[in-house]
Amino acid sequence: MTPDHVEQRLRELVIETPSWGYGDSGTRFATFRQSGRPRDVFERVDDAAEVHRLTGTAGAVALHFPWDAVDDYDALRDHIEGRGLRVGAVNPNLFQDPDYKLGSITHPDARVREKSVAHLFECLQIAEQLGSSAQSLWFADGTNYPGQDDLRARRQRLRDALARVYSELPAAQELLIEYKLFEPAFYATDLADWGSSLLVCQKLGDRARVLVDLGHHAQGVNIEQIVALLSDEGRLGGFHFNNRKYADDDLIVGSVNPFELFLIFFELAGDALPRLTIDQSHNVEAKVEAMVLSIVNLQEAYAKALLVDRDALSAAQQAGDVLGAHEALLDAYRTDVRDLCARARAALGAAEDPIAELRTSGYAERVATERETPQEITR
Numbered sequence: 001m002t003p004d005h006v007e008q009r010l011r012e013l014v015i016e017t018p019s020w021g022y023g024d025s026g027t028r029f030a031t032f033r034q035s036g037r038p039r040d041v042f043e044r045v046d047d048a049a050e051v052h053r054l055t056g057t058a059g060a061v062a063l064h065f066p067w068d069a070v071d072d073y074d075a076l077r078d079h080i081e082g083r084g085l086r087v088g089a090v091n092p093n094l095f096q097d098p099d100y101k102l103g104s105i106t107h108p109d110a111r112v113r114e115k116s117v118a119h120l121f122e123c124l125q126i127a128e129q130l131g132s133s134a135q136s137l138w139f140a141d142g143t144n145y146p147g148q149d150d151l152r153a154r155r156q157r158l159r160d161a162l163a164r165v166y167s168e169l170p171a172a173q174e175l176l177i178e179y180k181l182f183e184p185a186f187y188a189t190d191l192a193d194w195g196s197s198l199l200v201c202q203k204l205g206d207r208a209r210v211l212v213d214l215g216h217h218a219q220g221v222n223i224e225q226i227v228a229l230l231s232d233e234g235r236l237g238g239f240h241f242n243n244r245k246y247a248d249d250d251l252i253v254g255s256v257n258p259f260e261l262f263l264i265f266f267e268l269a270g271d272a273l274p275r276l277t278i279d280q281s282h283n284v285e286a287k288v289e290a291m292v293l294s295i296v297n298l299q300e301a302y303a304k305a306l307l308v309d310r311d312a313l314s315a316a317q318q319a320g321d322v323l324g325a326h327e328a329l330l331d332a333y334r335t336d337v338r339d340l341c342a343r344a345r346a347a348l349g350a351a352e353d354p355i356a357e358l359r360t361s362g363y364a365e366r367v368a369t370e371r372e373t374p375q376e377i378t379r
């Protein structure tokens, strides 16, 4: 692909940033409050809009409920669209309420399962009001000890609950089913891997696809191969981009293993891109800058993947030229695409160097002053 064509594809890129990535987050050991942190969903949207202003390709914000719940969803939608963004995926939260200790849609107690399904139905309506086209479903459901519950019965409950949600799914929406190997469950997670998620999606219908969170696999798992498989099956619904060295560390995407990120985009580059969402928690680093750097890392990984000389690659593969094929990938990966990405951002009216622009803009200092002065928030 020519650099001009790559630049064109970069200009079409839409990455969703997570509202929850701008607020306080931590580990079980501590949460370190940051001055200037947003106090409500409106200020989280303001930070997302600043990231989009600087990068040009962060035009949507993913929301989480009830973390982002408000009384007037029309006012929230107006604020989001007024800031030049659109609403990305809606994420129901079925992992914090005390009733969900032993599970939500898989809970042995039908009353708790009913409560879970009611929240999922509520999120279908919230998405309709906000113009969102996806329910991004992650279930913390699982067990901590062998024998704690019947694994098959839990699976049946999960499928029954999702079948009810799917039967009520508005035409404009789809279901994204996220899996995770462990945490908070430490013996068996009900949706632990891509296979369990894919099987559930296939039983539900065409508007149910798998969401791949880069932090949700065992060490050593070949994520780009899972991406190739799901994409080939037409069941790759989206990503939660982040990076990890150990477990679900939720670090900045591309900060630990940029080559893996390049290989994931290489597996995607041929087809229409699925939903691209960032899912990170910035425990010690400046949150807006972390999100800007994440978008830049994604832009660069995508650009490098688009630059792979596919004719040379397939010729080497056909010829059994093992290293010739590998070096065709390395050639693109080793290409410095920073200027290309800077041009694409400039063409979108964004910053050629968004990090430098952010640091000299005074944005962090301004919001720190605004948000620390204890005046009543008038919305």
Ligand code: LRH
Residues within 6 Å of the ligand: 020, 091, 138, 178, 180, 213, 240, 248, 279
């Ligand atoms: C679970 C998860 C899920 C979100 C949460 C914030 O680990 O990846 O996608 O709901 O993080």
Ligand code: MN
Residues within 6 Å of the ligand: 138, 178, 213, 240, 279
């Ligand atoms: Mn996730």
